[in-house]
Amino acid sequence: MSSGFLASIAQSGLLGQIIVAFLLMVSVYSWAIMIYKVAALRRAGARSQDFLLQFRDDPDGMISHFSDRQKFEPSPLSAVFEAGLAELALVAGVRGRGGDLRLSLVHVDGVERSLERAIADQILELRSQLIILATASGIAPFIGLFGTVWGIMEAFTAMTVTGSASISSVAPGVAAALTTTVAGLAVAIPALAGYNYLMNQVKSLTVQMENFSSEFVSTVERNFGDR
Numbered sequence: 001m002s003s004g005f006l007a008s009i010a011q012s013g014l015l016g017q018i019i020v021a022f023l024l025m026v027s028v029y030s031w032a033i034m035i036y037k038v039a040a041l042r043r044a045g046a047r048s049q050d051f052l053l054q055f056r057d058d059p060d061g062m063i064s065h066f067s068d069r070q071k072f073e074p075s076p077l078s079a080v081f082e083a084g085l086a087e088l089a090l091v092a093g094v095r096g097r098g099g100d101l102r103l104s105l106v107h108v109d110g111v112e113r114s115l116e117r118a119i120a121d122q123i124l125e126l127r128s129q130l131i132i133l134a135t136a137s138g139i140a141p142f143i144g145l146f147g148t149v150w151g152i153m154e155a156f157t158a159m160t161v162t163g164s165a166s167i168s169s170v171a172p173g174v175a176a177a178l179t180t181t182v183a184g185l186a187v188a189i190p191a192l193a194g195y196n197y198l199m200n201q202v203k204s205l206t207v208q209m210e211n212f213s214s215e216f217v218s219t220v221e222r223n224f225g226d227r
Contacts, residue, residue, distance in 0.1 A: 016180055019147035023140060023183040030136045030187065033129050034194035041126065041201040047075035048208060055081070055212070059219045063088070076122040076205050077212050083118030084216050087111045088224075103224045111220055115213040122209060126202045130195060137192035144184020151177020 055062055055077075063085070091107050103111070155177060 016147050016151050016177065019143060019180045020183045023143060023180070023187050026136050026140060027187045027190075030133055030191045030194070033132055034190070034198070037129065037198050038194075038201075041198060041205070044075055044126070045201070045205060048077040048205065051075050051078045051081070052208070052212065055215070059215065060223055063216070063219050063223060076126065076209055079122055080115055080118040080209050080212060081216065083114050084111055084213075084220070087114035088220065103220065108217065108221060112213070112217055115216060119206070119209045119213060123202065123206055126205060127199075130198055130202075133191045133195040133198070137188045137195060140184045140187035140191070141181070142184070144181040144187075147180025147184075148177045151180065 062081075087110060091103065091110070
């Protein structure tokens, strides 16, 4: 099958060969993105789980010592956590009350907004480069179809010039034209599957960040809220 496909490419016109070469480059780039993002999202998920276990083990302790906070292993959840701690440290500095810090509803609302901004930033980071997969899955079949239509037009044009309408004279040109459609589908199908899988992973991490944000705010209110 592969030898027949390569033979069809060799029989294609210059435009068909250019389209197949372009789709091959898109395929390689798409696979590189999928492999990188799968590894990155799995690593982010594992590190976030480790961080969440650490946070839930002593939430009051981790937040109460915000003034001398440390950098945790990079993960979406720890980035959100750092944003919340930074807002707490800012409020503490402005009010100048150190460990006796008490937050009003306005300050708690400010902490929530800082968490929301951090979550939005992390979502953008997690989704980076996924638009390439979505674009590849959407346009690759049409690029392949364009090459096929162009090739079939050339095949029928050649048929009218030679005056031969036999299958043996038309079939090679049509087969060569169809190779671009095959190439387009070969790019689009894995790209679409990879995009859907990766977006599902991003959604799972997004839910984790939103749930953690609620836990963080509850802990802040318990420790620093006005009573």
